[in-house]
Amino acid sequence: MVLGSIHIDTALVLVVLLPLIGAILNGLFGRFFSRRVVNLVAIGSVFASFLLTVGLFLSLRSSPGDGIHTISTTLFTWIHVGSLHIPASFQMDQLSAVMTLVVTGVGFLIHVYSTGYMADDPGYSRYFSYLNLFMFSMLVLVLGGNLAVLFVGWEGVGLCSYLLIGFWFTDEAKAVAGQKAFVTNRVGDLGFLIGMLMLLQMTQGSLDFDVIESSLGLKQQDTLNFVTLMFFVGAIGKSAQIPLYIWLPDAMAGPTPVSALIHAATMVTAGVYMVARLSFMFAMTPLTLALIAIVGGVTAIFAASIALTQRDIKKVLAYSTVSQLGFMFLALGVGAFSTAIFHLTTHAFFKACLFLGAGAVIHALHGEQDGFKMGGLKKHLPITRWTFLLATLAIAGLPPLAGFFSKDEILWSAFSHQHVQGYPMIQQIALGLGMVAALFTAFYMMRLYLLIFHGSYRGDDHHLEHLHKPSWGMKSALIILGALSLCGGFMGIPHGDLNVFAAWLAPMFSDTASLFKTTQEHSLEYVLMAVSTGIALIGVGIAWVSYKDGIGQLPKSLASRLPRLHGLLLDAYKVDALVELGIKRPFRGFARFCHRVLDTLLIDGLFVTGTARVVAGFGAVFRRIQTGDVQHYALLIVLGMTTLLYIAFI
Amino acid sequence: MSIPISWYLLVAMILFGIGILAILTRRNVIVLFMGIELMLNGCNLTFLTFSRSYGNSVGHVSAFLVIAIAAAEAAIGLAITLAVFRHKGSVDVNEVRSLRG
Numbered sequence: 001m002v003l004g005s006i007h008i009d010t011a012l013v014l015v016v017l018l019p020l021i022g023a024i025l026n027g028l029f030g031r032f033f034s035r036r037v038v039n040l041v042a043i044g045s046v047f048a049s050f051l052l053t054v055g056l057f058l059s060l061r062s063s064p065g066d067g068i069h070t071i072s073t074t075l076f077t078w079i080h081v082g083s084l085h086i087p088a089s090f091q092m093d094q095l096s097a098v099m100t101l102v103v104t105g106v107g108f109l110i111h112v113y114s115t116g117y118m119a120d121d122p123g124y125s126r127y128f129s130y131l132n133l134f135m136f137s138m139l140v141l142v143l144g145g146n147l148a149v150l151f152v153g154w155e156g157v158g159l160c161s162y163l164l165i166g167f168w169f170t171d172e173a174k175a176v177a178g179q180k181a182f183v184t185n186r187v188g189d190l191g192f193l194i195g196m197l198m199l200l201q202m203t204q205g206s207l208d209f210d211v212i213e214s215s216l217g218l219k220q221q222d223t224l225n226f227v228t229l230m231f232f233v234g235a236i237g238k239s240a241q242i243p244l245y246i247w248l249p250d251a252m253a254g255p256t257p258v259s260a261l262i263h264a265a266t267m268v269t270a271g272v273y274m275v276a277r278l279s280f281m282f283a284m285t286p287l288t289l290a291l292i293a294i295v296g297g298v299t300a301i302f303a304a305s306i307a308l309t310q311r312d313i314k315k316v317l318a319y320s321t322v323s324q325l326g327f328m329f330l331a332l333g334v335g336a337f338s339t340a341i342f343h344l345t346t347h348a349f350f351k352a353c354l355f356l357g358a359g360a361v362i363h364a365l366h367g368e369q370d371g372f373k374m375g376g377l378k379k380h381l382p383i384t385r386w387t388f389l390l391a392t393l394a395i396a397g398l399p400p401l402a403g404f405f406s407k408d409e410i411l412w413s414a415f416s417h418q419h420v421q422g423y424p425m426i427q428q429i430a431l432g433l434g435m436v437a438a439l440f441t442a443f444y445m446m447r448l449y450l451l452i453f454h455g456s457y458r459g460d461d462h463h464l465e466h467l468h469k470p471s472w473g474m475k476s477a478l479i480i481l482g483a484l485s486l487c488g489g490f491m492g493i494p495h496g497d498l499n500v501f502a503a504w505l506a507p508m509f510s511d512t513a514s515l516f517k518t519t520q521e522h523s524l525e526y527v528l529m530a531v532s533t534g535i536a537l538i539g540v541g542i543a544w545v546s547y548k549d550g551i552g553q554l555p556k557s558l559a560s561r562l563p564r565l566h567g568l569l570l571d572a573y574k575v576d577a578l579v580e581l582g583i584k585r586p587f588r589g590f591a592r593f594c595h596r597v598l599d600t601l602l603i604d605g606l607f608v609t610g611t612a613r614v615v616a617g618f619g620a621v622f623r624r625i626q627t628g629d630v631q632h633y634a635l636l637i638v639l640g641m642t643t644l645l646y647i648a649f650i
Numbered sequence: 651m652s653i654p655i656s657w658y659l660l661v662a663m664i665l666f667g668i669g670i671l672a673i674l675t676r677r678n679v680i681v682l683f684m685g686i687e688l689m690l691n692g693c694n695l696t697f698l699t700f701s702r703s704y705g706n707s708v709g710h711v712s713a714f715l716v717i718a719i720a721a722a723e724a725a726i727g728l729a730i731t732l733a734v735f736r737h738k739g740s741v742d743v744n745e746v747r748s749l750r751g
Contacts, residue, residue, distance in 0.1 A: 623751035624751070625751070626749065626750060626751030627747065627750055627751075628746075628747030628748060628749040628750030628751070629743070629744065629747050629750075630682075630743050630746070631673065631674055631675075631743060634673050634674060635674055638670060638674070
């Protein structure tokens with residue numbers, strides 16, 4: 001097959017490598033380039049990557065047959081030791097094609113947006129170099145032909161996340177936030193690594209997905225449970241689920257486009273992608289699936305409840321992301337793998353749009369992030385306002401916007417799928433959690449929109465007078481993402497031939513589909529739709545009543561009547577303090593113990609200084625023999641000789 | 651009639667013993683040298699005794715060698731003694747103990 005004049009394997013490799021080339025060029029020579037050249041390198045490489053992806057997607061689509069279509073290519077043999085054989089290979093199938101389109105597409109828009117947002121930053125070329133490096137890592141992650149290559153991307157995106165959160169590293173709080181993200185991610189990565197090594201033992205030296213799939217059948221259930229659990233731990237870390245979500249709200253220290261790209265649209269969804277990629281394995285372990293559903297549901301409602309009271313607009317969006325990721329895991333947990341990917345896609349659209357909108361607001365107000373100091377911006381930033389409104393309604397789940405279809409399908413799957421084997425109540429619990437989380441979501445998103453754009457301005461007048469208007473690059477990214485939030489959901493209209501998204505992914509999950517049959521009448525889905533639309537309307541309505549003219553009476557009186565609950569939500573359930581007390585402090589204590597006892601006392605004291613002391617002590621004793629008196633020495637020689645002769649002859 | 655070999659050896663031993671005693675007890679460096687000479691000559695006497703009694707000339711050769719080396723040793727030793735005397739104003743061995751540990 002030939003794609004234009006480029007061979008299809010070359011195209012696949014280029015998709016991955018172009019951003020890397022961009023990163024290297026800008027990273028090494030960026031400071032000698034003018035901004036125009038930096039833009040050309042950074043955006044050009046990602047745009048070329050996007051175009052090639054579209055080409056590959058079209059060629060996948062035109063492949064004959066119903067099964068899994070795969071384009072794969074091997075660059076070189078990476079590891080070959082004994083029976084262990086790991087090639088550096090890339091593959092694109094239906095699942096990774098969707099992911100690659102989202103990553104390169106949204107990534108391209110955010111690159112364009114960044115040219116406006118970062119225009120005055122002295123680290124301009126460094127920023128784009130990191131951003132391109134992230135694109136490369138993410139593409140390695142989604143296109144990796146085996147788990148080891150996927151893991152390289154997995155670690156790479158973690159590194160880029162660290163670099164970009166701490167992009168303004170002269171501010172210590174931001175540097176610390178970067179470290180927090182990195183360290184928390186490492187906890188999850190350990191799980192991933194353990195799972196991968198155990199798989200290596202099962203497959204006797206291969207990490208290719210099809211080899212893993214074919215060698216699972218004979219294995220013991222306990223081992224398999226453990227392996228999937230370990231992979232889920234990895235997903236928890238990367239995708240910010242309870243209890244490892246704590247890094248994501250702090251990750252908002254990075255530039256806002258970074259929050260949009262890495263901490264909303266792409267990197268944090270890597271865990272979802274990984275579970276979907278290994279769905280054949282997770283489907284065999286109902287225990288892990290049940291756990292995933294519960295963790296996802298609890299995370300969804302937990303994070304959403306924190307978002308209800310936050311003042312920092314980026315914090316609201318951060319907790320909203322955690323919550324939406326919870327929805328995706330809920331879907332994975334009830335076996336609705338393609339629905340999870342659908343929500344991942346629509347979420348990438350509307351959440352990127354929201355973050356970029358928030359970024360435009362922050363940019364306009366010279367870095368102000370407190371929602372309580374905004375208001376009435378709708379006449380100043382009309383394009384931002386309309387796109388933000390669209391995305392808000394989309395995430396709230398109002399028809400016919402993107403979020404409605406995907407969220408509704410998740411709830412429907414939780415409601416209708418055959419029970420996860422042996423865990424009958426899981427789905428009902430998950431459904432309940434999801435419903436309440438959806439109500440919260442509608443409320444806090446509408447609240448956020450109203451706080452920013454409606455009512456009267458409550459902040460510093462000086463900022464309003466010198467308002468930064470968004471550049472054309474920022475506007476165009478917002479408009480495209482707003483449009484996608486509006487109509488992205490039509491890919492997945494439930495039932496029949498209209499659901500092109502599910503049909504496209506169906507071959508990927510055909511093996512597992514039989515395990516998760518729908519047990520309810522399809523007509524019930526319309527009832528569920530009506531209910532969830534009603535829930536969304538209630539949430540939006542309460543927010544409208546409370547915040548349409550600034551901060552209204554209802555929230556004020558609630559906050560004063562329930563001060564403890566309000567404080568608890570405002571402090572995000574004091575989890576950071578809890579982590580400080582329960583994890584960081586013991587660890588610091590342990591580190592101090594290692595430093596003072598093991599290092600200073602044992603190694604320095606006993607082993608190093610101690611050895612020297614012993615030698616010095618012996619010296620102090622034996623130096624007394626060396627009197628310097630010749631006659632002493634002579635006497636000793638005589639005595640010694642006499643003794644020797646005595647021993648020798650008598 | 652010849653003198654028994656043990657008498658020669660006895661004299662040699664007495665010479666050697668006097669030498670050792672001189673070295674261990676006297677303080678004057680010059681006297682220590684004299685003690686060393688006595689010990690060397692005690693040894694020489696032993697060599698010659700055995701050489702004569704076995705009719706072998708190797709002992710004679712050894713004795714000459716010892717005499718030659720003793721002469722060299724005395725020259726160096728006296729030079730060192732002179733240097734020490736110039737430095738310390740004394741040839742008492744108890745004064746010279748700068749190698750004490």
